[in-house]
Amino acid sequence: MTDRIVVVGAALFDGPRLLAARRSAPAALAGRWELPGGKVEHGEAPDAALVRELREELGVEAQVLARATGEWPLKPPYVLQVWTARLLPGSPAPEPLQDHDELRWLGPDEIWDVDWLDQDVEAVREVTGG
Numbered sequence: 001m002t003d004r005i006v007v008v009g010a011a012l013f014d015g016p017r018l019l020a021a022r023r024s025a026p027a028a029l030a031g032r033w034e035l036p037g038g039k040v041e042h043g044e045a046p047d048a049a050l051v052r053e054l055r056e057e058l059g060v061e062a063q064v065l066a067r068a069t070g071e072w073p074l075k076p077p078y079v080l081q082v083w084t085a086r087l088l089p090g091s092p093a094p095e096p097l098q099d100h101d102e103l104r105w106l107g108p109d110e111i112w113d114v115d116w117l118d119q120d121v122e123a124v125r126e127v128t129g130g
Helices: 046-058 118-128
Strands: 005-014 017-023 037-039 062-067 078-087 100-106
Touching (some): 005 046, 005 062, 017 118, 046 062, 046 078
Parallel strands (some): 005 078
Antiparallel strands (some): 005 037, 017 100, 062 078
16 A cells, blocks of 8 residues: 655745745646645655745745644645745745746735635635635
């Protein structure tokens, strides 16, 4: 039996605004929006993986705050865990470096204006109370 693989997603907040990232690859996901993040490497703590992934994908330095309640199934053997995070003072502004072609800060009234990936919908509801 294959062990599950954890994918961490960042609910990266700037005040009330949440950062959404539009996928550019793979083709099946292109054009849809997600919380940025990526796979936890063997032996890596999920919160450390999230800091690394945000640095690699967006070029930012972030502080992980708390894990959202629950986890969401992806294509087996992957599961999504989401953590709230914030940019560290002095961090550069996020920019799409890998797998994304656009980033958007969404205010509370704009959260559902983007086409979230199916698995991210419940996670976004959890972290925004919506």
